[in-house]
Amino acid sequence: MSSTQPLLEIKDLRIQFRTESGTTEAVRGISFEVQKGEALAIVGESGSGKSVTALALTRLLPTPPAEFCSGEILFEGRDVLKLSPAELRKVRGGGIAYVFQEPSTSLNPVYSIRSQIAEAIRLHRPEVKDVDAEVVRWLDAVGIVNPAQRMRDYPHQLSGGMQQRAMIAMALSCQPKLLVADEPTTALDVTIQAQILDQLRELRQKFDMSLILITHNFAIIKNLCDKVAVMFRGEIVEFGTAEEVLRNPQHPYTRALIDCIPKLGAHRERLHTIDYSKIPAA
Amino acid sequence: MIHFIIRRLLITLVLVFFISLVSFFIITLTPGSPYPWGELDPKISQTVKDNYRKQFHLDEPIWMQYYLNMKGLFSGDLRSIKDGRPVLERIGERLPATLALNVCAIVISLSFGLLIGVYSARNAGRWPDVTLSVISFAMLALPGFWISYLVIIGITDWFGTPMLGTSTYGTIFPNAASQMLDYAWHLALPASLLALGGIAAQSRYIRASMIETLGEDYIRTARAKGLDEETVSYKHALRNSIRPLITGIGGLLPALIGGSIIIESIFAYPGIGRLGYQAVLERDYSTLVALNFITAALVLLGNLLADILYAAVDPRVRLE
């Protein structure tokens, strides 16, 4: 593996959904790369295709409605779309791990936190002897107080913020190369949001892990991400470093999105909204 | 957990009361002669009628009758019209056989229902599921007496083996084991036929529940962790889908006991179903009241046990 080979490479990916009401193209030929240790933000509104892209990375999309029309998803040089089920399962969790938007429904309600994290560890790191100690270690790393006791709790006994931390712990405990966080803080209180994002930044630096952060909120990417991809209706309309895109957005849609962020101290009477008629047809 | 059980017990007591009301009043309020023989039958003298009225308190106000009937039932004093024996005694000697039959049928229903339901859910929408669906409805649509007769004709005609009753007539068994085996043989067929509808119903419940569960977020998380489909289905999805199976027991029990009536009659199986049918033919009111009450009470008990079982499986219910 050469040192310049990207960790993740998407080439001209096309995904469509076939339902009884017709066929919709969700992702229309996108391409991008993520290097080792890099953090990429994928920004867009609902329906832009960002979540579909995220789930596509390990083929987590239910394939009756979803169809992969064309393109490649190269993780560590191998095309995910062509992997056998057994190989795919190794990538899931061990290579690419996920943190989802709704922590309250993303954890199985009938098993304890300990049991769910332990399951992940035993699957991807069978060499670990003391699994419980590992669980405690990771819960501690994400900032959960009293981890040895809390791990025996059931998901519904934890607050939203703690549930999300537990999910992050579960994802990281497999020591993945890439963490995909799909709107990890959208369902949480604003005060907790900042804590979780700080935690993510710390963990990323500590473990030199790549990160893909999916969000519709431009405001949170500044300190966290190196590069930004802006998605609109299934296409990437802008791509660049976080600095560039934020300071000098090229595409009108990006500009509109950035304008939507309320700024403290700005003298403005109305919040900006996006006028879709002004955006060039994709 | 204790609180949960106590609460359920209290509700159960209230229901027992309602059940007793229904059992009694359905017999009393149903239009028709209160005597087991025709009103104008000249062979029955007035004295016999008077004695009958006295024994069964027919001249008392209806609330009194209810009270006396229930008292008699619980104390064992309520007697059958047919042979004057206490109703509880008559039921008692037949109950174990019916219980054996029904417990067998429940086990068959739950296990096959679970297997078929989970398999259907995992293959939802594809042809194995569609076929199993049609087969399930076919099992529900089968009249019990019809399939029983067809099976009996088939087996006795082609295999020449005896199967009615609980043991092969006129056989002396060398030891307990072979007697048990014979008993099991006689139990297997009626229990299986009785369970057909149950298998169908339970498999539909599980299938629907599993399909819903498999769409939940935490299943996506389980897959994202790299777990294989079997673990996802059986470890993660199944435990969350069991609720309808256990609630389904609530509907299964009365259906099985009701179905027992016909199955027991056809297979000459000495259970309370057959007793009930005879009581209906003979207009043995006391037995009818008692049977209706006891069967409903058994179902209630079954539901209570099922609820406790469910609380054991789902931690959220316990901690309420």
Place this chain on the structure above:
Amino acid sequence: MNDEFLSPGQRMMRRFRRDRIGMIATACVAVLFVVAVTFGTLSLLGIPFPADPNLTNLEVKLRPPSAEHWLGTDNLGRDVLARLLHGAYISLSVGFVAVFVSLAIGVVVGAVSGYFGGWVDNVIMRVVDAIMCFPTFFLILTAVALMGPSLINIIVVIGLVSWTGTARLVRAEFLTLRESEYVRAARGLGQNSFAIIFKHILPNAAAPIFVTAVLGIPDAILTEAGLSFLGFGVQPPQATWGNIISDGKSYILDAWWLILFPGLAIFLSALAFYLAGDALRRAASSKSETQ
């Protein structure tokens, strides 16, 4: 080809029509209906077509299926096919009318319970729980036996005992729908409870109620068959599917046709209703096709 502009009812009909099994089942139900009505009328008018179902002829008793008697004869020499056809309307009328009765009771009870809530709901639901504990067949058998078996009695008793499932369903629908925005809006506009129940909530609950009704018909048919078989159905000489089998009980090892054909009729009718009802249920549900 877009669905967006169809009403929920139209969408449901479209999905239903695409369901092959459902369509076949519905066709069978339609055929059954036509047969029952036609031959039922003939029966009530006393017209012996295709043969007289009540004509006894001991010289041809217990004959297997043949050219003169397509489905054979029973122990009194009566033609089985004629009896089957002339008895169809009994099974179907019990099916439809009993379900109608149980629906009427169930909807009212469920609506009251679900809409008003509180202690009313609690008491009603305890009563429903209690009734659901009873093995319904035994309850029905007891009542019919004591009242005397006639078509009306059977229909009424089945209806009076089977409403509990519908009541629970309707109550559940009401509990959810009662909290919806449009109900609050209606209340805000000052409409009274009655109007709200009938104009707003009920139409939205209509689909599941209808599905329950269709799925309840085969249950009623099977119950009637069971009663008939035990001798407590509509009495001879009127033929019913159940009593043909019942009469044939004593001859089962010799005259298999007395068991097979009536039972097949019951089975296929019930199956057709179940499959049609299930297809309706799937068409009405807003979930994906894998439901």
